[in-house]
Amino acid sequence: MENLLGLLRIHVEKGVNLAIRDVVSSDPYVVIKMGRQKLKTRVVKKNLNPEWNDDLTLSISDPHAPIHLHVYDKDTFSMDDKMGDAEFFIGPFIEAVKMRLSGLPNNTIVTKVLPSRQNCLAEESHIMLKDGKVVQNMVLRLRNVESGEVELQLHWIDIPGSRHL
Template identity: 70%
Template sequence: MENLIGLLRIRVKRGVNLAVRDVRSSDPYVVVRMGRQRLKTRVIKKDVNPEWNEDLTLSVTDPSRPITITVYDHDTFSKDDKMGEAEFEIRPFIEAVNMRLDGLPSGTVVRRLYPGRQNCLADESCITYSEGKVVQDLVLRLRNVECGEVEIQLEWIRVPSTSRSI
């Protein structure tokens, strides 16, 4: 097994204005991929603005590997339809995790990332030091689809045996 750096908890909060893939709505779920890891949320029936509020945890061995989020529409009798995807980098987040932040007031913004051609951000994303943890809220604009965004939050979980910095 590759060297585990730590765990990344991804809270898949909600989808906003997702594409309609059934008659009037969709039955969306999210698949999160990083390397060979693949995790998925539960299906939410007939909702283009679903609230998952579900935590998925990835093992991080290579911080330069991007994470892909793909939204699908669950179909009972046919192949699930793709409802767009987004990709994001975790290196800026991990760099913030490795900064000496002890003593900073809770709620301090450590770094801001802005939407651009090189990313799927729909809005400014802040990496924040909050109650002893580093968290990042992201609103990702889905690609290869007519509309839709997914809101997620990242949180780093240190693994005791991996005290080395990244």
């Protein structure tokens, strides 16, 4: 952990228009993976538009490593069904954190990340200041599935004694 830059708190807000994997609905949850780290939200029963509002925290040592997001349908008697996946990068977010812009007004947009073939963004993502902290809101379009999006918000947490950005 000597290469630790800080912590990335991922607020997994909600899913929108997720795919049906059971008879009429699904019991979705999200798994976030980065390197050997694997974090999971709670399961929301029978809901294609779940509101998780769960905070998951990753230790960041390589700001260029992709973060993988997978949505699954919880099943009791069989393997959980895949409900799509997405991938995102935190490079632009880390660059904004490095600027140390705490003196700017609330909701100042620092930079925008546009949807492209290289990312899973469903719409333009804003990196902005909120209460003196850099946050990024993103809507990820799920791949390998007929429909679905997941809304996230990223927050950076500095760790005393970690190597600085």
